[in-house]
Amino acid sequence: MATIKLKVADEKPPSLPKAPTGIVGLDEITAGGLPAGRPTLIAGSAGCGKTMLAMEFLVRGATEFSEPGVFMMFEENADELIANVRSLGFDLDDLVTRKMIALDHVHIERSDIEETGAYDLEGLFIRLGHAIDSIGAKRLVLDTVEALFAGLPNEAILRSELRRLFRWLKDRGITAIITGEKGDGTAITRHGLEEYVADCVIVLDQRVRDQISTRRLRVLKYRGTAHGTNEYPFMIGTSGFSVLPVTSLQLDHRVSQQRVSTGVQRLDEMLGGQGVFRGSSVLISGSPGTGKSSIAAKFLETACQRGDRAAYFAYEESKAQIVRNMRSIGIDLEPWIDKGLLEIHASRPTHLGHEQHLVVMHDLVRVFKPAVVAVDPISNLFMAHDDAEVKPTLMRLIDWLKTEQITAVLTSLTSGGASPSELDDPLVGVSSLMDTWLLLRNSEIAGERNRTIFVRKSRGMAHSNQVREFVLSDKGIDLVDVYVGRDRVLTGSARMAQEAQERAAATLHAQDHERKLRLLASKRKAIEAQIAVLRAEAEADEAELDFIVAEQTLQNTIENRDNADIIRRRVGIARMNAIATGNP
Amino acid sequence: MSIVPAFKLRLYIAGHTAKSVAAFANLHRICETHLAGQYTIEVIDLREPPQLAVGDQILAVPTLVRCLSEPIKKIIGDLSNEARVLVGLDIKPSTQATA
Known part of the structure; x- marks a missing residue:
């Protein structure tokens, strides 16, 4: 058949x-x-x-x-x-x-x-x-x-x-x-x-x-x-x-060379300098409070700023709450909602079966035609139901979004812990479907909790292997280099303290160095002075020598002349004597 | 006594089929036996004005509908079962039907 x-x-x-x-x-x-x-x-x-x-x-x-x-x-x-x-x-x-x-x-x-x-x-x-x-x-x-x-x-x-x-x-x-x-x-x-x-x-x-x-x-x-x-x-x-539309079973969707920014400049830098591919799927996983939603919201805001449509499927917070909370980190979503570029769909994960949530997404995406879709968090949506149908369903979603050339940002909540093992991620089974996987972590050092981020994978681009500290402030999201050295990774104030300490040490070191340099310089001057004295002495000696030589020569000359005079004189005397004696 | 017939009957048929012919013959015989002088029969062929079928909700043919006296009863079939026709028309048979 x-x-x-x-x-x-x-x-x-x-x-x-x-x-x-x-x-x-x-x-x-x-x-x-x-x-x-x-x-x-x-x-x-x-x-x-x-x-x-x-x-x-x-x-x-x-x-x-x-x-x-x-x-x-x-x-x-x-x-x-x-x-x-x-x-x-x-x-x-x-x-x-x-x-x-x-x-x-x-x-x-x-x-x-x-x-x-x-x-x-x-x-x-x-x-x-x-x-x-x-x-x-x-x-x-x-x-x-x-x-x-x-x-x-x-x-x-x-x-x-x-x-x-x-x-x-x-x-x-x-x-x-x-x-x-x-x-x-x-x-x-x-x-x-x-x-x-x-x-x-x-x-x-x-x-x-x-x-x-x-x-x-x-x-x-x-x-x-x-x-x-x-x-x-x-x-x-x-x-x-x-x-629920079933996409083709073949993996033959078009791929785009176009890159889209994540909205966080340093994150783009980590992703080959240009962000992610349009139409790719990005998984952001992390334990509670690591900033997954913030990155997702930033991504959407950036999409709107480019003039793209964006859809945000939220399963944890209400629309108003998202808008308020994102404003606190400098992401203002409201104007984009007003302009009709951003659609926030918030509902309870338990409101519908997970597949029906997908149907809702399909409906909205089909009508609204966004370029970027964020699902926050996808783990709640699917992992509440512990059954084997989840993966194919999710695969259908991702596959479909790819076919439609829609960039997808999916967040996944991992179980807590300072450094969760990768297997804790409920989506580890479907991570193979993702093109880019950003891992957010909380690192707890010196009595404080700080966020770190790294790119776990990103297909088709050179990406950074560095762990960065991820800072949320009222100015937005920024990535900072973490302190790496002496077998330690430091973040937050520990990083700052370490940096300050190092700065102080460096200053001290520099001062010490300068002091040594100055010392050497003065020593050298001393030596040079000595050299000058010696040289002067030598010159003096030389002059003395010349004088002596000259004197000697003069002496000799004079003596010779004197002798000659004497001889001449003596000769003259003898001649005179001979003349006098009559024997010349 | 009264000239107004107590039984206004309407027989729905669909063309002159064996069933409709049998139904009309049966109806006529039953009425003459039990309701002589008290009835009128209107035969409606659904093939002619089909719109009427909507009003009376006629699906099965032949269907006999008793109008004018509430409640409206529908008696379907070729009316060959006389006892049931009488029950349907709510008529006490003049000669006691066999049990």
């Missing part, structure tokens, strides 16, 4: 002609809608939304697909129905006036009826045929045809007439929804309607777990077409029915 593949809008044509329901999510699960021209059975217990689903099918058929429809009701009357669906924003009166929808209330009370022989339900057929012809209906709802079983005594006749009815509807090419009450035990419907409506069976279910009810939808059977077989949570919200 072919593998079941969930349809993405523009894939190959569906195997059967389909009548789109226009109901968010349902058309994806059924790969295009209900079987066109055939009846579909919607089964479920009382109050699980059969009538609403059927009504929305008609209203959307009439308004979005130009297929008028007949709503034939056997239980509620027309006024009640109109009142009930008005809460979904459908104006039936208007549609009836415009002949887009015809309402017909069939009232049966068994006590009024006496059976006196063979009969058939031709009256119903004629009435239905007339209603269909009066507005050219292509769609029909019978809600719920089982009331006939209570009203008409002869079940054998009724069964054969129902069989004829569904064949008749098929022959007329009417796309019909037949609703049916859930039967006891494993029976799909109380009176076995599934026996007649064999083409498509959708089962609705309402379950209560931990006092929270969740509605689910499952396509039990869809002849001749592939369909999703899982149970999908759904919700009846203010804009109608929505089944």
